[in-house]
Amino acid sequence: MAAAPEQKGVVDGNGVARASWLVPSLAYVLVVGMLGITTKLALEDLHWTELVLWASVSYVAIAMAMVVLGGQRLELVPDARWGALSGAFAATALITLFLALNSGDVSRVIPITSSYPVVTLALAAIVLGERVTSKRVLATILVIAGVILLSLG
Amino acid sequence: MRSLGWLPPSVCFVLVSGLIGITTKVALRSLPLGQLFLWTAIAYAIAGAGALGTGAPVSLSMPGTALAIGTGGLAAAGLSVRFAALQRGEVSKVIPVTAAYPVVSVAIAAVALDEGIDLKRLTGTVLVVAGIGILGQP
Numbered sequence: 001m002a003a004a005p006e007q008k009g010v011v012d013g014n015g016v017a018r019a020s021w022l023v024p025s026l027a028y029v030l031v032v033g034m035l036g037i038t039t040k041l042a043l044e045d046l047h048w049t050e051l052v053l054w055a056s057v058s059y060v061a062i063a064m065a066m067v068v069l070g071g072q073r074l075e076l077v078p079d080a081r082w083g084a085l086s087g088a089f090a091a092t093a094l095i096t097l098f099l100a101l102n103s104g105d106v107s108r109v110i111p112i113t114s115s116y117p118v119v120t121l122a123l124a125a126i127v128l129g130e131r132v133t134s135k136r137v138l139a140t141i142l143v144i145a146g147v148i149l150l151s152l153g
Numbered sequence: 154m155r156s157l158g159w160l161p162p163s164v165c166f167v168l169v170s171g172l173i174g175i176t177t178k179v180a181l182r183s184l185p186l187g188q189l190f191l192w193t194a195i196a197y198a199i200a201g202a203g204a205l206g207t208g209a210p211v212s213l214s215m216p217g218t219a220l221a222i223g224t225g226g227l228a229a230a231g232l233s234v235r236f237a238a239l240q241r242g243e244v245s246k247v248i249p250v251t252a253a254y255p256v257v258s259v260a261i262a263a264v265a266l267d268e269g270i271d272l273k274r275l276t277g278t279v280l281v282v283a284g285i286g287i288l289g290q291p
Contacts, residue, residue, distance in 0.1 A: 021241040024241070027234040034257065035228060038221075038227060040262075042216075049207050051224065053204040055228055057225065059225045059226075063194030072191060079182060079183040082176050082184070083193075086173055086177045087193035087195060091193075091200040096162040100159045100160075102159075104163070105159075112163045120249075124245040131245075139283075139284040140249040140288075143285065144252070145280050146278065146283075149274065150255045150273075
């Protein structure tokens, strides 16, 4: 597969270059950070299978609203298989994390599960041909080390 | 000897989570964000059906059920913005930054759940912010 072109940073009124991918990435950090709290609180009342069920109901309801109100339709274009695979991985990740936390100590599970960006980094270089510079490797190590410290604190 | 039952799902999580960024990036070359969202909804529907199929009792326990439904809403919002980030940036930059979400969880837990912030957590936050700062450079 050829390297995917990166949409370069935009330049604001003051001439400051900003990476356009950073804003949605930080929005993800904020939203999923809140999700960690709702998950923890929900699991005080529910079994993990119930959490998977109700979270799925909620997600599917939003998708149905997109179909009914937004006119969104599934199209079976060639790259749809990658979309289906991404969806399957997202659901599998959710279930495997609950399974791991259900049977293991957080102090053992989190250090291992936090290391997934390493897999992404390696595959981004091999599959997509992205440049994996020493700066990106160092930054990824810093983030993973920080997440492990946060999780074990 | 302690059970290692947690290890296979942990390793599976690392592999599938590591793959998501790649498959999403490839999918977004020609697939609109909305399509990707719908495919993920189908996968979630299958996961929900699977959860029902385990035979575990389903309760309407409050506030747990409401929080679980809110969790699904947050998951939907989170995946949407991550799709947008992956559409605009390189996977090797976006995924490490998005992996930093525990910083927010720890901050909210400290404020809302009265969980303290010790030196370990403070150091962790500094490392994560430093990593994001490096990745965020143009």
